[in-house]
Amino acid sequence: METPVPIAVMESAVSGGARVPPRLAPTPEGDRPACALARKLDGFAPLTEQDRTALVDLIGHVRPVERHAVLVEQDSVPDHALIVFAGFASRYKRRVSGRRQIVAYLVPGDLCDRGALHGHPLHHTLETLTPCHIAKVPRAAYLDLLGRHPRIALALQRARFVEEATAREWVVxxxxxxxxxxxxxxxxxxxxxxxxxxxxxxxxxxxxxxxxxxxxxxxxxxxxxxxxxxxxxxxxxxxxxxxxxxxxxxxxxxxxxxxxxxxxxxxxx
Incomplete structure (x- = not known):
């Protein structure tokens, strides 16, 4: 697999102001780091208190990740689900010249579970755009979560439909x-x-x-x-x-x- 050619990175914020040193984004809403994920999924299928507790238990998998850290390389087969708890990450494709096209943002509550579910290679790279908190949930634990909590599984399925609709809107x-x-x-x-x-x-x-x-x-x-x-x-x-x-x-x-x-x-x- 070819190693992506690095490109120059503009460090200034979009406002064009002075450079701000990277800082780790705070976990959402203090003592409820799973709140973003629960709120997102609850919008797709009403969750029970047991479902919410199971999502909170994912906190044990959360780790801080630096800006511009590659989470999954293109063409690799992840054996885990990645869940963003804080910060911005991206899906992108990169040309041999080094130019990239960002094809999706992952914001708090978003995840990538295609490898964990299907065991197929990803056709894109996942990388953090900012300092993040990311949960890396092993396949066995993730599949067990879906099996024990069908409402979470249903909400995630509906979230994937929205993800696909969003991709089409980006093409437009x-x-x-x-x-x-x-x-x-x-x-x-x-x-x-x-x-x-x-x-x-x-x-x-x-x-x-x-x-x-x-x-x-x-x-x-x-x-x-x-x-x-x-x-x-x-x-x-x-x-x-x-x-x-x-x-x-x-x-x-x-x-x-x-x-x-x-x-x-x-x-x-």
Whole structure:
């Protein structure tokens, strides 16, 4: 297997401000590190108290992981499920030249269990974009969890449908929207995804991604990303201070992006 060619990484925050030293993202909601996962799954299938306890028990598998750590290499067969408890991770494809295309974000409550379930190689790489807390759950323990808790298994199945719908929406974003519309759509999507796990307050949420991360997500150059952000600021749609994004006019931003939230909801295929 070819070793991916490293690329230069822009260290500054998307606001273009001074470099902020990497810091480990806090576990969600203090004494309930499993809260993001439970809240996400509960939105797809109502969980019992026993289900929630089982999710809390996964805390024993959680470890801090540094920024830009490869979690699973492309073409490898993971023997575990990976669950994000804090921070941002990504799925990406990389060309021989070293250029990457980010094809998905994994935010708190998201997971990758394809290897644990099926034992097939992944066709992409999983890597952290920020410092994270990640649970690495061995296959046997993960399958036992699903067997003992059918509601969790059902919720995860529905979550996969949403993941597939999101991937299709990203294809549309790259193929049919302008740079400004792409950014607007992504920011609306993140507000919905993070809001569903209680990490959005009054239209504000943490956006710890670099301009390079956003460029590799949206199929733009980092210079173009900067220009797009300036347009959204100038038009009074967003403000961005360090890592804190504030969507000032959510209705107008959704209209600009033609954002429809249905694809992020359970039961939407």
């Amino acid at each position: 974003n790259l193929g049919m929207r302008s740079g400004v519309e792409r950014m607007a759509h992504l920011l609306c999507e993140l507000m919905e995804r993070l809001g569903s796990i209680g990490q959005v307050t009054d239209g504000q949420y943490d956006l710890p991604l670099t301009q390079l991360d956003l460029a590799d997500t949206l199929g733009l150059s980092s210079v173009h990303v900067n220009r797009v952000l300036q347009v959204l600021r100038r038009d009074g749609l967003i403000s961005l201070q360090g890592r804190c994004l504030h969507i000032l006019a959510p209705r107008r931003l959704r209209q600009l992006a033609e954002f429809e939230v249905a694809y992020l909801k359970a039961g939407y295929l």
